Amino acid sequence: MPSPLPRRAHQALVHRLAESRRLRGNGEVLRGHHNINYILPLGVGLALLLGTVPFARAKLRIPLDTVEVVPRIWPSEAEVLRVVSRHLREVPRCLADFGDHSLHAYRRGRALSEEIHDDDVNDDLMRAFADFFVRTARIPVTELPPRPADWPDDGDSERFLHWLVDFTEERVHRANRDTFGSLFDDVLIPEDAMATFKRNHTGLTSRPFRLLHTDVHRANVVRRNRRLTVIDWELAIYGDPLHELATHMVRMGYGKQDRDRMTALWAEAMRRAGHDELTAGLDHDLPVYVAFEYAQSVFPDVMRAALGLPEEPDELDFRAAGRRICVAIGLAREPLQLIDVPDLERTVKALRRWHETHVAGRSTGRPADGDGMTAE
Ligand SMILES: Nc1ncnc2c1ncn2[C@@H]1O[C@H](COP(=O)(O)OP(=O)(O)O)[C@@H](O)[C@H]1O
Ligand SMILES: [Mg+2]
Incomplete structure (x- = not known):
């Protein structure tokens, strides 16, 4: 009415x-x-x-x-x-x-993050995810809101990946160097990490672009009476469907076996629904998108570890934050082709130095430039 x-x-x-x-x-x-x-x-x-x-x-x-x-x-x-x-x-x-x-x-129900733990994603749940990805891929792209002017053309998977790499470089890495540059350097992330990643990942197969949610993980999936609902669409974009599968697998924390299973179910469901073209080049290009997820995540993970420190951290706080950084860098080691990775001692020292310069002694407890960032 x-x-x-x-x-x-x-x-x-x-x-x-x-x-x-x-x-x-x-x-x-x-x-x-x-x-x-x-x-x-x-x-x-x-x-x-x-x-x-x-x-x-x-x-x-x-x-x-x-x-x-x-x-x-x-x-x-x-x-x-x-x-x-x-x-x-x-x-x-x-x-x-x-x-x-x-x-x-x-929608009433419980988020999967409140229900199940990392190791009990079963076949039924994976099939339900595969079904969700097929139904999302069917949403007519002509109905979507307009894309930014510089958006890669439909099917230009390589430009899409490179757009994501450039975003990480410019808006996540460079944009935060004033506050975190010394920390990135101290934990041995090469300044040209993303440029190298981009150079090393070219020649992707073309796949038609679709609507992607890009954040399908336990906290964004609500279950009620065995039916799943994917919420939280604010990070949706238009692009290569393999990016959707990769972000899902990494954010769910699947191990190797689960990844292989999820990939097989995804491809089977897409083909059954008549979307063979979305699976073109899957074997070669999916690992590239998975590698990108780990590569890009190193910057937010380092920043969040630093921002998550209390105003007056003790040894345990520094070590916990240092471990988070070591894990993130360990996962990015291959994708970013890192030769040297820091050990816990080095990471803790780097965090202490960062804290000393950017937080300690300041009444606000915020990073020096007061940029209003918060840890998630
Ligand atoms: N309909 C719902 N049923 C159950 N839990 C929900 C529901 N909506 C949100 N939540 C819980 O609230 C959290 C935050 O909601 P979400 O919409 O994902 O916001 P954000 O953009 O901040 O991630 C979810 O991760 C989930 O745990
Ligand atoms: Mg959410």
């Missing part, structure tokens, strides 16, 4: 009512990587205004101020959801978009 109010007045009223429900503070609060989410009972008034059933619940999404580490080509998740929820009916709709805040339908 259309609202009797003009659109802006309607939005403002919905926003005010949602805010007042949030401030009452009786809903659940779910903190994710990029947003803080308040689960609110809508009540009759809001439900009527939003044209949804009374007593439904909704999720008010408020962005957190976090370090930018992955590309976002569509600033409005609401626009993406409008397309996605038309085709994947289980995905909760965006009920109202207030600019940076938004109100989403709330």
Whole structure:
């Protein structure tokens, strides 16, 4: 039923009512990587205004101020959801978009991150993921919001990979060198790491571009009555479907066997659905995207380890942060062709030096340039 109010007045009223429900503070609060989410009972008034059933619940999404580490080509998740929820009916709709805040339908259920652990992803679950990837790949790309002007052409997989590499280099590595450059150097990440990666990975097979979620991991998958719903579409992009499979496998932390199984199920499901062309060059190019995931992740992992240190860290804090860095660098060793990797002692020393220069003695406890980054 259309609202009797003009659109802006309607939005403002919905926003005010949602805010007042949030401030009452009786809903659940779910903190994710990029947003803080308040689960609110809508009540009759809001439900009527939003044209949804009374007593439904909704999720008010408020962005957190976090370090930018992955590309976002569509600033409005609401626009993406409008397309996605038309085709994947289980995905909760965006009920109202207030600019940076938004109100989403709330799907009851538990995130997989609360249910299962790293070692018990079974065949059924993998088949469900494969099915999800096929259904997402079927969403007509003509319905998607416009891409940035410099976006690689459909099928130009190599340019797509290189766009991702350039993003890591410019927006994650270079953009943070003022604050973290000395730390990157001290833990032996070569300054030209991404340039070398790009040079070494050319000649990718062409695959048609599709809508990609790019963040399908346990915390973004809700299960209820054995049905899965993938939430959190704000990092969706348009590109090579192998990037989707690679980000999924790395972020799920699959071991070798699980990766092989997931890849086989993905390829089988795509072929069965008539999308053979999405699997072209799979054997050669999937490992390239997996390597990219580990390579790019070294910068955010090092920054988060440093930012996660308390204002007055003790030896244990430094060692825990140092271990996080060692793990990230260990995983990036082959992808970045690192000859020297730091041991724990060296990493701890590097963190101490960074902390000394950037945090210690400053009343705010924030990095020196006060760039408002937060650890996730
Ligand atoms: N419908 C839901 N059911 C169960 N848990 C949810 C639901 N929506 C969100 N969550 C929980 O809240 C977390 C953050 O929500 P999400 O939408 O992924 O935000 P973020 O963008 O911050 O990651 C999720 O990882 C999940 O654990
Ligand atoms: Mg999330």
